Amino acid sequence: MSMHAEDDVIAPNSVERSPASSAVPAPVPAPAPNADRAVASRTRTFDTRRLSKDFADQGAFLYLEDFLAPEVTTQLVQSARGLLDEVNRNYLPGHKQGGSVSRHTIDGLAPFIAELYRSKELIGWLEQLSGDKLQVSPADDPHAYALYYYTRAGDHIGWHYDTSYYDGRRYTLLLGVIDESSCRLDYELHTRNPDVADQPGSVQIPPGGLVFFDGDKLRHRITPAGANEMRVSLTFEYVTDPNMRPWRRFISNMKDAIAYFGFRQVFRQMTKRRKDPA
Template sequence: MSTPIQDDVFVEATSALPASAGTSQPPRPASPAPDPDRAVAARTRQFDNARLRQDFADQGAFLYLDDFLAPEVTAQLAQSARDLLVEVNRNYLPGHKQGGSVSRHTIDRLAPFIAQLYRSKELIGWLEQMSGDRLQVSPADDPHAYALYYYTRPGDHIGWHYDTSYYDGRRYTVLLGVIDESSCRLDYELHTRNPDIADQPGSVQIPPGGLVFFDGDKLRHRISPAGENEMRVSLTFEYVTNPNMRPWRRFISNMKDAIAYFGFRQVFRQLMKRSGDTA
């Protein structure tokens, strides 16, 4: 068995644009976005969902599909990811993480199609069918509810970790391939929390449109380092079974997000704004 690791310990953060970003420009007008519900329904009705549900259970709450999103949805996400390059907040945590990210708060302003896909009833219904749980969207103040992650400089990576849930219930992660012009791989270990089953290592290079769905507290995983002149962008969705979070866990979660992902300004500006709206 692998020794379960503690959630990320963050040491240092820096904010800078990725080397591939150009000058700051507003996102370009896009062609009409596809309807998320129709696009997801058209894909999922083609799957052998009973078999996929069994695969998810047999693999300890893990499922990988290399061709999940409709091509027009993938194209829309890729365009949004390139438009948002100038919004990337970069972080460096020695020995653990290097890369960039864009939180749901920025996405809400500049790439609303991503939020629409996240809330797609067809997508959530299919995920519920796979997991056997009733899933809810993450609270409005959670910057990780949906976020883009950028690997655009040599050495960009994230080390071994779990997507630890600070919520009272379970938190499921959906990882979607958006752009992959890289050698980066998702390395993972199944069953590390189950003493009755031997650990099972695996590794995949997620193509644009591919999907990984897993229980964040059960899958130990990492992203291997990017090489020279490479670019990888992934999109994650987080769904919960219980949206309640205790205050001390909320503080830890906010500090983690501010230091390791989105920056203090992004995380705490949103919190202060919401506090002012309810005062």
């Protein structure tokens, strides 16, 4: 299958401006919330023991329609709209069309996302769900936290697993940010378990919603966007072992460069970190 990546970016929607005499000053954005406090305010209301059982019964999968605190969702929406100029678009015929912003760009322009990713409250709660000791992904992994944009008709991603190239397991936390679309997350549970029948499902993830799963176990896709639609999701990747063998690192980097973030983003960042490991 031929693979081809576009390095074009999505332009923000144009806005008709009023004459200067009638211009109203733009509202000052509210300060970013404290990630740990915001997560704790939500997780303390959940029956985590029951959710952990649901996660296990569903083959390492959990969906919550309402997870994030409202102030966190608002901050993520602002960040996602503010990063429209940074989106790298890619097209893989027959499999994928859409845009992405990697953690390397997010670090400089939307630091609250990185703070939320590293939240001890969040990681601790996810450990209770999964039963695993979780670690953040290495600093050179562009997928550690990333935004995914579906903003043009036909944007989608086909059936796939979030394959882990690490020596241990890799868990995906998917958070709904913007959903002005008809896109759905279609999935199939238990496909890796020969003793349990496959179980199909489909959800439309609202802003603030959550999907948490073992990337190697959940077969899933995002259905195509329609005209004049917009969907943005945020994913966090946590690992049980951050080590990766060199040949797997090469495969992972090539996949990220071709299918998601572009060669400049992936390999320039790797070179920079080798020169300045601090």
